[in-house]
Each structure stands twice: as C-alpha cells, then as structure tokens.
Amino acid sequence: MPEFFNVYSPPDAWRHFLRHYSPQMRTERILTAAALDRVLAEELVSPQDLPEFPRSTVDGYAVSAADTYGASSSLPAFLSVAGEVPMGQASSLEIGVGEAALVHTGGMIPAGADSVVMVENTQRVDDASIEALRPVAVGENVIQVGEDIRTGDPILKSGHLLRPQDIGGLMALGITQVTVAVPPRVGILSTGDEVVPPDQPVAPGQVRDINSYSLAALVTRAGGAPITYGIIPDNRAALEAAAAQAHAENDIVVLSAGSSVSYRDLSVEVIAGLGKPGILVHGLSVRPGKPTIIAVCDGVPVFGLPGNPVSAMVIFDLMVAPAIRAALGAQARPKQQVQARLARNLASAAGREDYVQVRLEERDGETWAVPVLGKSNLIYTLVHADGAVQIPLDSGGLRERAWVTVYLH
Amino acid sequence: MPEFFNVYSPPDAWRHFLRHYSPQMRTERILTAAALDRVLAEELVSPQDLPEFPRSTVDGYAVSAADTYGASSSLPAFLSVAGEVPMGQASSLEIGVGEAALVHTGGMIPAGADSVVMVENTQRVDDASIEALRPVAVGENVIQVGEDIRTGDPILKSGHLLRPQDIGGLMALGITQVTVAVPPRVGILSTGDEVVPPDQPVAPGQVRDINSYSLAALVTRAGGAPITYGIIPDNRAALEAAAAQAHAENDIVVLSAGSSVSYRDLSVEVIAGLGKPGILVHGLSVRPGKPTIIAVCDGVPVFGLPGNPVSAMVIFDLMVAPAIRAALGAQARPKQQVQARLARNLASAAGREDYVQVRLEERDGETWAVPVLGKSNLIYTLVHADGAVQIPLDSGGLRERAWVTVYLH
Secondary structure, three states, rough: OOOOEOOOHHHHHHHHHHHHHHOOOEEEEHHHHHOOOOOEEEOOEEOEEEOOOOOOOOOOHHHHHHHHHHOOOOOOOOEEEEEOOOOOOOOOOOOEEEEEEEOOOOOOEEEEOOOOOHHHHHEEEEEOOOEOOOOOOOOOOOOOOOOOOOOOOOEEOOOEEEOEEEEEHHHOOOEEEEEOOOOEEEEEEEOOOEOOOOOOOOOOOEEOHHHHHHHHHHHHHHOOEEEEEEEEEOHHHHHHHHHHHHHHHEEEEEEEEEOHHHHHHHHHHHHHHHOOEEEEEEEOEEEOOOEEEEEEEOOEEEEOOOOOOHHHHHHHHHHHHHHHHHHOOOOOOOOOOOEEOOOEEEEEEOOOOEEEEEEEEEEOOOEEEOOOOOOOOHHHHHHHOOOEEEEEOOEEEOOOOOOEEEEEE | OOOEEEEEEEEHHHHHHHHHOOOOOOOEEEEEEOOOEEEEEOOOEEEOOEOOOEOOOEEEEEEEEHOOOOOOOOOOOOEEEEEEEEOHHHHHHHOOOOEEEEEEEOOEEEEEEOEEEEEEEEEEEEEEEEOOOOOOOOOOOEOOOOOOEEEOEEEEOOEEEHHHHHHHHHHOOOOOOEEEEOOOOOEEEOOOOOOOOOOOOOOOOOOOOOOHHHHHHHHHHHHHHHHEEEEEEEOHHHHHHHHHHHHHHOOOOEEEEOHHHHHHHHHHHHHHOOOOEEEEOOOOOOEEEOEEEEEEEEEEEEEEEEHHHHHHHHHHHHHHHHHHHHHHOOOOOOHHHEEEOOOOOOOOOOEEEEEEEEEEEOEEEEEEEEEEEOOOOOHHHHHOOOOEEEEOOOOOOOOOEEEEEEEEE
C-alpha cells in the first residue's frame, strides 16, 4: 500500500468529509444564567415587547410636546405639575393640557404625555408648577414600547454561541432557561512504545506524552468534552481494542499516532476497520501536517493526526475543531486574529498550504509577526509562538514587511 | 455637588487608578492538566534538556555521515547493518566505521552515529547490509539533545495565560503541577426600585435585571469569580449595608447603579464612604459610559457602572476587565479583533472616545462593519452586534469604506 493514497487540499478534504458526516446533536435544557459560551440549540423569538411600557431616558418632566412648542428662556412654557411617577410602578396620573409629571430615568411615561423635558431645561416656579425653557418633539427622551425588541422578533438563531450580552438580552425577556447543544464527547488515543505518562520517570529512549494533554485542552476550547484513553501499546490487538472502545463511547475519535511509517500504516488499517465508509482522506497538502487521516466510520468521525505536536495542532485547528463545531451545530465565528507586518520573507511551494508559527512583537507602534524557527516536532516552537500565519495554496510565499493576518493560539 | 467633578480620558483614568491600586494576588497549586486558561503565577525554567537523547526525525539508518560522502545511485555507499534500535529504549549498539543501524522516527540515535539516511534513500543488499544512495550531512534528520529546550532556559513567565500548547510543553518536561493565580472575587450589586429578578412576573413600570447576569458572565470571561448580591432597594441604608458586605467579601466590587441622578448621587456617597482614598474618577470622556465612578477603597477597587447595558459593557471592557487581569497578575494579551470596512460615516466629537457597536457582514469576499443603530439603553443593540469600533479621542470621526479594527464581543 503506498503511504499516501488520497491526498486532498484542506478545503477539498473538509467538503469531502462533510458529504459523509451527519452530526447527531444532543441537546439539554439549562439555566440561562449558566449558559455562557454554550451553543444555542433552538430558534428564539421575543415573547413580548421590550420595553412593555414607554420609559423615560432622562430625569425630567413628562409632558405633551405640543405644550412646549415655542418655549425658550425668555418665553418659557408654564406647566402645572400633576405629580411624580414612582419608580417601578404604573402611574395612575393622566397628563392633561398644560400639565407635567416629574419622572426619573427609566420611569414610566404617564397617560397623556408623549415626551420628556430634561430637568436641566426646566425651572421650578413653586411646588405645583414649572417652566419649560426649551421645546421637545413628540417622542423625545422616551423609549417607545417595543423599541428594544418586539413580540415575535427573532432574537437568536440556533447555533449561536451565547455571549454575556445575549444572556442579558434573554434575562430582559424573562427567558431564564435555554436549550443548548450537549458538548460532543471526543475520545483521544495516543500511541507509541516510546511514550510514557508525564508523571512517571523517563528512561533513555523514552519521551513523555504531550498530545493527550494538548489535544484534550484544544477539545475543551473548541466546545467538546475530551475523554482520554491513555497511551496505547504499539501492537495491532491493543490499538484495535482501544480504537473500538473509543469509537463506541464517543461522538468523535482522535488518534495521535506514533510517527514512524509502520505506526502510520497500522493506524490506517485499524481506522479502516472501524466502519463504513472508512477512510476518506489520507494525506493533506499542508505543511506541517501531511500525514493526516480523515475517516467517518459508521457515523463517527475519526481523525488520525500526525504524532508531532506542531502538526497535530495545525490539523486540529483545520479539521477537528470544525468537526466539533459541526457536532454542536455551531455557527462559524471569526477566528481570533490580529494584523501584523511580517518580519522576514517566507517561501512556500504552490499547491500546498503552509502554516508558519510566529510570535508578535511591538516595534515603533506597529505589530510585527516574527517567524519562530524550529522543526515541527518541537513543542517549544508552539510554546514560543503567539499564533500562525497561513500561506495560501496558490502562493509562492510572502514578502518581508507585508501585512499578514495572524490567527492567535 | 456637581454631577461630574473629576472627568478623565480612559487612558488617564486607568493610569490614575493604577497609582492607587496594589493587587494582592492569591495563588494555588493545581494539576497542569487542569490549568487551561489559568494565569501562571511563577517563573518556569526548564529542569532538563529536551530531548534528553538525540532522536531520529525519520525512518532510516543511523550512520556516521562521513561514511556516506559522495554516495549516489550509481555509486552507493555500502554499509553493514549492526542491528535495529528498539523504540523507547536506549540502544546498546555502537556504530563503527562502515556500519549502520535501523532506526524509526523518534528513536534514539546510537553511539557512534551522527545522522540518519532516510529509508527511501537506501537499498537493501541482504539481511546484514544496505547501500546508501545519497550522502547525509552531520546532524541531518536528527533532533539534538536540548534542541527543543535546554536545562535552565526560561519556559513561561509569571502572568502567562496557559494555552493548550503550553500544557503540552510543561508535560513534555514532567511539570505536572503549576502555581496559578486564584480568580479574584468580584462582587456585583444591582440597584433600582424598578428592577425585578428575571424569573419573577413583572408589573407595569418594572423591568427585569439584566446587568447582574451580563456582568457576571463578563467577569467569568475576564478570569474572575463573580459573586452576585441581587437587587438592592434604592435607599441609603440598604445600599450602604450591601456595599459594605460586598467590599468586605471581595477583591473587586462592581455597582450597576440605577440611572437617575438621585441614584447616581447616592452611589457616589456610598462608594466614598467605603474607605480611602475613595473616588478617583467621576466621569469618563467616553460615549457611551460617561457616568462612571472609579474608586479604590482600603485597597479594594470599586466601580460604579452606568445602569444602561451598552454603557456598562463598554466600561467593563475598558476598566473592570483590565482590573481583573491586574488582580490576576496577567500579562496583556491582544484583544480578539478582526479588520473590516466601515459601512457608513461615523461622526464623533474630538476629546471623547466613542465606541460604536457593529455587526459583521461578508460582501464580495470582504468583511464589512455595519453600525448597529440604537440607543445605548437598549440591550438588543448589543445582542445584534458582533463587536465594537473605537473612534479615538483625537478623531472627528471615521469615513465610510475605511478599514477599521473591530474588537469582538
């Protein structure tokens, strides 16, 4: 079997994957107050007008605007004060011609009034009367019924990631529970006879497990629930058993394979045996990250990631994180990014996407992206980087001083 | 007392605040595997070289490079195979002149070898010998001892927000526990006689509490631990008692005040009574958000935020989130941002920072920032926005089609 038999560009690979993946979303009902950063799984429309009564936006006097027309400091409009609107209550006042009612910010506009003169633009005459020193227009300094949102207006779409202001907006309407997507379970397997758990002593020739932990954290960040299966010994029976268990227990499976050709061949065979249609993509035209396997096995996406940590993270961002968002039914959101000037020329081969790790530096008030040199099998290449710059498929490279988009880690 | 007596620009207000605030950071020791998005509270240096032994980056034959000089397909270098390096073990092999050892990706380079010939560039002669078809240089296809990181090299600084790759990098070194900052407790008080809890029926003249919930979510996002004190009735004794309790129990206190002048005056007096030096800033040259109070009372920052939700969020981002990061000892990170074209002219007064809520739209492959019109007392202005555009202090406004930075919510 040739080592790579089904090489795709990342966008083509993603489309090919989507043709074979039908996410089975699970939902749950939770308190809105606890729904920060969860993905909404229902369409919400407003059950009411907001506000439900006309409110003043200032401290002042609720009036009929017509009574103030032509008012000025030299010729003020005389108004008799019918009373004060109490906060948090409906006012029983009814404002007649030539009358005004004291109202506070947020207070209800009483019947008969259509606008509010700011207190700064009035002058007290006596206990029962004021002078308006400026005219107001109809509706001035008033939030109308339904001006914030109206009954039946769409609020938020299914797939929306709930932010602080969304929680506030739902609370304003008394929507104290919401239906959200349950985080998909993502099973993570590491392989390699040289890999040992980080809390155990290492002997010469051994290395500590990195990917189980960095991948689990990436799954959490993407909105999934990571389940780690530890380090699987490098033999067919052990890997088949562990992969079958992870496949049965999870919505998505990620294998971080040993990096030698024999490990990779074993991963291919084990993944292919997990179900239909099996392996869709074997090899991505991206650097780092070429030795990637993408499969759907009896409805469960299975990703075979390159063993080295930089490649694993690049491919996670390109393929696994979007698959987790698809499982959540989440709308696409712009990635965290900053614009920066490139600190040196970067070469690339056309027909391949490159991801170059960079660190950000401020120089003379501009942000610069400084490529972090280092092999993709070095974890500290990533630790020393703030983000990555993409060199597109059709580009031969990027010039020093060019403005580039840095996708932050 | 004049309503605003101490108006600052946001940068000046922040500097003035910092002169009076000395964060008292608390730390705790936790598992590195559970430290995602926590703030590191120690300087870490590498306790060892990584890797601790030279490793192969390919599948191939470990050799002494000198034995391959001049090798080609027509004139290969003949090498006798001394054995195979087992994965995860130190090899007892010692490679002499004219010898090679089979090694897998990640395997240890045996003594006497200084480079690896890729298996693709060799040809098997018999069980005990191969031909190298290309020369290799000293160090080729080898990760040297300490090439990833060396003993004593700085790893991460105190104040660093731990990302997935940082967790991987620490695990690689066997650093399975870290000291991190304890999230500061942030007490949140809402006031206003018209405000009722969202899960209760509202009568005419009443509105549901928004800010307790959106502020709590903002505190969580900023890395703090929100503690809500509910809705405080609008009288001096109740507000004084609640503020004193929150001041005693928290690292930072946030009051979301009723929006009328009398409420604001009451907030000023209650905050001023909480301790020394008291109110530092009363009024910010920013729209929305002018009626902001910034105080430090016996070491505890106290923020009086405007009652309307848009202003409260703008000021939270400008002042409270940075105060939480200061309490965590966290390094500044670039804000989430995207570049977009402005969809219409925006006017502004010089001498004032403006924050305009925008939603993002894709048009012809470009991202546009479309201002969301709506009064700053409307929560759905925020719900319909993806982010905000800043119009700087010294600017008279921004032109349609200009490229702007949108800070994402």
